[in-house]
Amino acid sequence: MYPKTATSSPVADRQVKSMRGMGGCFVGRRGMPREWIATMYADYQVGLSLAAVAVKYGRTRQSLFDIFKRRGLKLRARNFQPVIEYKGRKYTSQKVCRRHKYLRDTIHRKPPYYLHHIIWIEHHGPIPPGHKVVFKDGNHLNWDVSNLELLTNSDQVKRHATGANHFTKVAPARLAALLQGNGSGLPQLRRTR
Secondary structure, three states: OOOOOOOOOHHHHHHOOOOOOOOOOOOOOOOOOHHHHHHHHHHHHHOOOHHHHHHHOOOOHHHHHHHHHHOOOOOOOOOOOOEEEEOOEEEEEEEEOOOEEEEEEOOOOOOOOEHHHHHHHHHHOOOOOOEEEEEOOOOOOOOOHHHEEEEEHHHHHHHHOOOOOOOOOOHHHHHHHHHHOOOOOHHHHHHOO
C-alpha cells in the first residue's frame, strides 16, 4: 500500500538507510520501498505520534516502531512521570478527575494504592468510612504526615468546594445574552464549554 500523501523531505530521505540486504522484513520479498519509509518518517518528524502516522498509512503503531528501529531511525524519547520510591514500592503522579495529581502505586492495584492513604494508615490507623485524607496546604505531592488530615466527606466539600464549574465560567456571558432580549445567543454559549 503506497502512502496516502507524499510529504517526504530530503532530510528524511537521507536518514532512511538502503533497503539492500534487508530481505523480506517488511512487505513482500524486497521489503518496503525506501520512499515509503521516508514519507512516513517525515510525518513522524513533523510531530505526529507513531499511532497517528500508523493510522494515516494503514499500519499498526508497533509495525512502524519496528520499521523505524530496524532502519536505525531516531525515535523521540518517551516522557515518563517521575517515580517516588517508598518502602520498596514505586509511586507515580497520576491525574484523578482531570485535575488532581495523586501519587499512586504503579504495580499493586488493591486499595490502598495512594501514597497519602498508606502514610495515614501507617501513622493513624485505617480510614473510617465516609472520611477522606486531604492535604492541608493543597499540594498533592507533599505527602508528609504533618500535611495530612482526616475530614468527613461533607467537611471536605465545605472546605475545598469553590462553586466553580463549567456553568459558572460562562455565567456572565449567559446573563448578558438573557438581558439583551430573546436569549437567541444562548445555544452558542452552551457549545463553548
